[in-house]
Amino acid sequence: MRWAEISIEVNCKAAEEVASVAMDYARGGVAILDPGMAREPGGEVPLDELELAGIPTKGPTIVKFYVDDDELELTNILSEIRKRLDKEINRLPGCQEVLSISVRMADEKEWSSWKQTFKPFRLGTRMVVTPTWETPDALLEDIVIKIDPGQAFGTGQHATTANCAFMLERYIEGGERVLDVGTGTGILSIAAALLGAGEVTAVDIDSTAVKCAKDNVSLNGVQDRVKVVKGDMLKGIEGPFDLIVANILADPVIGMTALAFSLLVPGGYFITAGYVEKGERDVRRALTDAGFEIADRIQDQDWVSLVARRPDV
Numbered sequence: 158m159r160w161a162e163i164s165i166e167v168n169c170k171a172a173e174e175v176a177s178v179a180m181d182y183a184r185g186g187v188a189i190l191d192p193g194m195a196r197e198p199g200g201e202v203p204l205d206e207l208e209l210a211g212i213p214t215k216g217p218t219i220v221k222f223y224v225d226d227d228e229l230e231l232t233n234i235l236s237e238i239r240k241r242l243d244k245e246i247n248r249l250p251g252c253q254e255v256l257s258i259s260v261r262m263a264d265e266k267e268w269s270s271w272k273q274t275f276k277p278f279r280l281g282t283r284m285v286v287t288p289t290w291e292t293p294d295a296l297l298e299d300i301v302i303k304i305d306p307g308q309a310f311g312t313g314q315h316a317t318t319a320n321c322a323f324m325l326e327r328y329i330e331g332g333e334r335v336l337d338v339g340t341g342t343g344i345l346s347i348a349a350a351l352l353g354a355g356e357v358t359a360v361d362i363d364s365t366a367v368k369c370a371k372d373n374v375s376l377n378g379v380q381d382r383v384k385v386v387k388g389d390m391l392k393g394i395e396g397p398f399d400l401i402v403a404n405i406l407a408d409p410v411i412g413m414t415a416l417a418f419s420l421l422v423p424g425g426y427f428i429t430a431g432y433v434e435k436g437e438r439d440v441r442r443a444l445t446d447a448g449f450e451i452a453d454r455i456q457d458q459d460w461v462s463l464v465a466r467r468p469d470v
Contacts, residue, residue: 343370
């Protein structure tokens with residue numbers, strides 16, 4: 158199997174905005190590769206292995222995603238992306254330079270090579286994430302999450318996932334009904350179940366991610382509590398839920414605040430992540446306009462997670 162890998166170098170703090178554009182074209186998700194974070198993913202991967210796998214350890218942030226290997230479609234996609242970057246991104250303050258776009262053909266052998274750099278790492282304070290081909294150095298009290306990323310993004314090493322994991326640890330007490338929007342590999346859904354949630358619904362719009370998440374749910378033996386479905390954000394989802402987690406981007410979070418409010422029980426929580434500090438004000442405003450109260454906040458580097466609470470009455 159072959160597909161086209163598109164990489165966009167972000168020469169300013171616009172990774173989230175570029176990723177939002179890429180989401181409209183991607184197959185299997187969008188990865189934001191931050192060199193500052195890639196240097197020590199879990200603290201166990203040598204730099205030379207990261208570089209061999211094409212993961213940047215210095216230089217600008219890279220937004221990477223995949224599209225179908227179709228010459229005409231690829232040409233059209235690249236043309237549209239360049240126009241949108243020029244109109245929506247390059248005119249932002251501090252973005253005077255045209256962003257660099259590169260394309261190459263990738264295959265499953267290269268994906269397999271990348272997988273060898275994925276090592277066990279800690280997530281939150283109580284969890285250890287491990288690929289299926291590794292044996293983690295975990296404590297007896299640790300919750301171990303087994304992940305095979307397949308061809309869907311979301312190994313859990315990004316700050317946004319870590320932020321959500323901390324919040325899940327903080328707000329899951331046992332028996333909750335949880336909705337995970339944009340589940341990817343299913344890591345947060347699995348974490349919620351293993352932390353004690355009674356029922357989890359995991360949603361993703363991409364068929365590859367849905368299959369990958371289902372496989373990972375089975376790997377961790379939580380298929381009795383986690384249901385993975387294909388869907389577009391909150392469209393067609395029926396509640397109520399005690400907790401909703403959305404580790405996506407600012408614009409999708411903003412767009413779903415009112416519906417998320419209606420799907421939560423009074424006193425329920427909406428965990429949001431996937432955006433940087435400069436986008437926090439807009440997310441915060443959308444949440445409060447929808448009727449939420451801001452209950453919690455965490456920040457890792459530029460990445461912010463807000464927890465909003467639906468009032469009791």
